[in-house]
Amino acid sequence: MGLPRFSRPKGVDGELSPNLYVANCGPAVGLSFDTIASVFSTFGEVKGVYPADDSGARVIVSYFEESAAQAALKALDGHPCPALGGRFLHIRYSIFQPPSQVNDSVPVSLVDSELNIPGIYLLHDFVSAKEEEELLAAVDKMSWKSLSKRRVQHYGYEFCYEVNEYPPGVGLSPHIDTHSAFEGFIFSLSLAGPCIMDFRRYTEGVWPKSASSSDMSVEYPDKSSSFLRRAIYLPPRSMLLLSGEARYAWHHYIPHHKIDMVKDSVIRRGPRRVSFTFRKVRTGPCQCEFPQYCDSPR
Template sequence: MGLPRFSCPKGGDAESSPHLYVANCGPAVGLSYDKIVSVFGTYGEVEGVYPADESGTRVIVSYRDKSSSQAAMKALNGHPCSGLGGRFLHIQYSVQSLGKVNDTAPLPVWTSAADLDIPGLYLMHDFVTAEEEQELLAAVDDRLWKHLAKRRVQHYGYEFRYDIRNVNTNHYLGELPSFMLPILERIRTCQTLDHVADISLDQLTVNEYPPGVGLSPHIDTHSAFKGLIFSLSLAGPCIMEFRKYTTGVWQEKPTSSYDMETQISEKNLNFIRKAIYLPPRSMLLLSGEARYAWHHYIPHHKVDRVNDNLIRRSSRRVSFTLRKVRGGPCHCEFPQYCDSQR
């Protein structure tokens, strides 16, 4: 293992700092990073939320100043948090380590989806040409970007609401832009994807990621979108990690199993972790189990380790994510990961 970005002093006897180590909190217990930010953000400006380890049940909440972390500590430590499903949070002050931020445990990074052995995951290299890539980038750069905390986005068809992780189906933004028509047609006629020929995609989110900015672990809300999610990577590469948690998912209320869930060693967790390299101009498809049961995550790195190679991320990476809005409850075969069935 490489050095962690943050550490918790032994015995918990740490002086106050802007960083909080929060246990019983994270994607493995059904709490998205966006939700954690919204709750802790009521006490001050949150600069970031990071995984404290690989368990998915502990996070680091990093504030801009100590007064904010002190207020959050006083209000939330050892108390049920209504904004996080009534969970009891166990909080300590944390300190930033001197080691490299991007050191991680060795993890094989595959270049083919077949090697990951995740049902429903597909990766098509060179889905667009270099010329088409530049045309698509120019098209979105001519349009208005919406600024989030660390990246820029555009929405078409329907706006994705990050505060509720869903879409407002009553607010239709119009048809997808004309510059996407060749891509939509290529999806429909791609022989590799013959089972999606009749799918009418109606929602597009364009994300621009600067160097070092990634994506928090999450599963796209089941009730928001149907079973196929396409993501086209342009301008730069990245690693996408997939995590499958088989215990503690969507557990909204505190239970007597808390100590077992948060203190069990990482190697004994029923937890699967795999990674794939997404080169520019590649198209990723999440369907079936890959879409409904696996968290996907882009590490917040400026340099990715792809097995024996170090690959520096470019000045920007732009993803085009295409989906079909559901407009009703989900009845998938993965109820433990499903917001409609939990």
């Protein structure tokens, strides 16, 4: 079950509510949810503390009673809070959004067997901490090519993005690596920082007519299409293998977040994440069992 969702207040005072939007407060500024709940519980029973967005510096404090929220807002808004390191909190009321108004979140798996997607394998601690350090040092000695939001290094064919560097909050749009360009397995080694990788399988064929073998991937279809969805946590030094159905029929992507929720725990992405991606260039037409996702001529 996903965490409850709340709307960010739009007015100065907002609408009276048992839920408070609290800025300058959260894991990104060194305050745990337990610490925040303990401080706010002096005004009444706290139902829960939740991330307000992906920043890690804003939270929702949810009370059982509106009177408790009102008392907390009056006492803490715009004043230094000694119990929270003297921070000045900026507080407004927040409104709970019923499930019909938001997209349902998906549970994040820690191991590949929980995904129920044939062909996905995740190996933890594939390299040691020392090997990770040596690999990062090696790539940092080489030249990077800047894209719109991340940097890459190429080995082999130019469109083979063999090394990708992701700054905090930068992800990857949903895509399937083109069938006509690459054959066999796809390996991805995560270094330096963690992330969440999502997988979607759409119910209809998705390959656009304009695709060609020079494209690395194609981002299709639009968000209105129906799909199955899964997600897995990729810790540093882990190796992800995509094969079979997972490689040829499921879109994969990395959400653009600075923090991720994993089993109700907040995981903040590191200052960088470097992905070593290994693919084999195809020399003949694709003969996969998923023609509705395939761009290769039959």
